Structures are given as C-alpha cells and as structure tokens.
Amino acid sequence: MPTSLPHCSADEPVCSQTLPLDEFLTFKLMALANALQTQVTRHYIAPVTPVGLTEWRLMGLLQQHGETHAGALARISLMDKAQISRSLQPLIDRRWVLRRPDPQHARRHLLSLSEEGLLNFEQVLRQARPFQAALLNALSAQEREALTAIIAKLMQAAEDIDARAAQLRQSVSQAISPSNA
Template sequence: MNRTSPPSHSAAQQEVCSQTLPLNEFLTFKIVALANALQTQVTRHYIAPVTPVGLTEWRLMGLLHQHGETHAGALARISLMDKAQISRSLQPLIDRQWVLRRVDPQHGRRHLLSLSEQGLANFNQVLEQARPFQAALLNALSAEERAALDQIMGKLVRAAAVIDAEATRRRGPDSAAVPAE
C-alpha cells in the first residue's frame, strides 16, 4: 500500500490557489451578496418607512453625524465612494435642507457639509429603528465569534490595502483607482 505523506500545513493553513479558485468562492462575491441582502432589508424595513432618502444618502448623513462638519472629498475617502456619487447623493439632502453647505474659509473652492437639525432628527429616527435589527444580527453570533469577525475584518482590510498598494506600485502612482482631492 503506497501512502502519501500528509501535507506540511493543516487544511486551515493551506493557501488558496489563485489559478483554480471558483468564482462562487471569491470573497468579494460572498461579502457583496451578504451586504446586498442586509442593505435591502435595512432600506425596506427601516429607512423607506421613515424617510424618503435612500441607503446611500442615509449613510452620508451617518458619516456627517459621526465625523461632524466635513467636505465631500473627506466623505469620499471615509466611505470609499466616488466623489461624483457623493455629490449626486448629497444634492437631495441639501435640497431638503437636511444637510447644510457653506464655503470652507480655509479653502475657497471647497464646501463644508453638516447635518441640519431636521437632518439630524430624520437620521436619528431611522437609527432608532435600525439599531434592534443590527443588534439581532450581532446577537446571532457569540461574543467570541463577534470578536473573531472584527479581527478577521480588520485583517482583510489591511490585506486589501497592502495588495492595492503593491498593485499601484507596480503600475505607477497615476493608476490609483480612487482619485485624490
């Protein structure tokens, strides 16, 4: 009987082969599918019944709530969204006077953005509805699983940044996907 020697790494430590990785195992596909399912639920059950804005607008309101007065370029960097998408999504909020815009005294061509009182009230109304949903999702995991998920997500974010930096270095700095302000 001819036996092969066991692999030097355990199954958990074996590297994934980039040449044979099936499409349905792409981490980006799995994460996007989960994110899309959760976003649909949040929009349908918590945002739409309370306010006429969409998920992207509500997220921008959340970023303004979290970071305070800032400009569109900073929102683009924080959210990893395109500045044009940010601009399109902000305009209805500005039109409703939920987001206030004023010229940045430090940079005359830039505008500072902040939530108005009405914008904050609308944001908080949705937040109040969404918190139990988010808590229920997190409570589907044990405390150890939540800590592991946080650790894994952080590790993936760092790995993605390293991979992106290496790809940018190989192609040159002008190939960066996210435009600088």
C-alpha cells in the first residue's frame, strides 16, 4: 500500500532535509527489485539453467543487440564493466557466449551468443514471459502507461542530476587546481 510523505501534499516538493530514510526512492525501488529478482531466479532461471540472473540478463542483451563488446554491454545495462567481465566468464567457459578479437580494436573482444547459449536463453525466456506478464497484468493499461512514463522521467532526472554533479566536481576541481594559485 502506498504511503505518503509526512506533512506533504501531492503538490508540495519533497524537503531534502527532512526526508525519512524509509521514503528514499532508491531504497523502495531496490526492495522491489530484490523481491522480484529473488522470485525470477527461484521460479524460472534456477529450474531451467545453472546461470544466475546477471548472466541471463547479459545473454538477453547479446540476443537483443547481437555481437558487441563488454564496454557496450556496460553502457546498455548500466552495470560496472568489472561485474560484466566476472559474469561473462562462466558463460564463456560453458561456451554459451563466444569471444573473438575485435578487428577494429586490438585490446577489445567481440561477444556473441553461441547456438547453445541462444537455446538456453530462449528456454528461460519461455518461462519468464508468463511471470512478467502476470506482473504487468497486476496493473491496468493506464497504470502500465503511467509506470513507463514515470520510469522514463526518473531516468532523465537521474541523468540530469548526474550531469550537474559532474559539472560541480569539475568546477570545484578547477577552482582548487594549482594553476589557479
């Protein structure tokens, strides 16, 4: 059941100085994500395949985007490149992901799903679709549309905040650099 912030009407901005920790959007979304990830892993990944959720997501990105490199997977997934590398290794060891040198870049490798990797991914996908549909069907069409818009708006706000923080760090760095002394 949704809770409202203390002493706030729907039109009032949230006060950053009094926002209770249990109302942090990041906490609420992580709790939801963790609950859903546990169910996903338990109900349709673990019974079908020995890979974990992160590995399965990387397989999905390779299936969706085709042959690419780890840096692109990191950008697309918003995951750390080291985490991508660790998660890809078991898939490469199983020969579900193929790795070959990138002819355009000497220090980079191109990654793609093997036939066996694609078969395993599609097997899990068949299990995943009804679960995901059930989650989305808990919402009305109007709520699904609103959720999509809200997520897009929050992603844009996060990007804007990140850009402003980077500009602030750069300004502070330039202000204290020895060349300005």
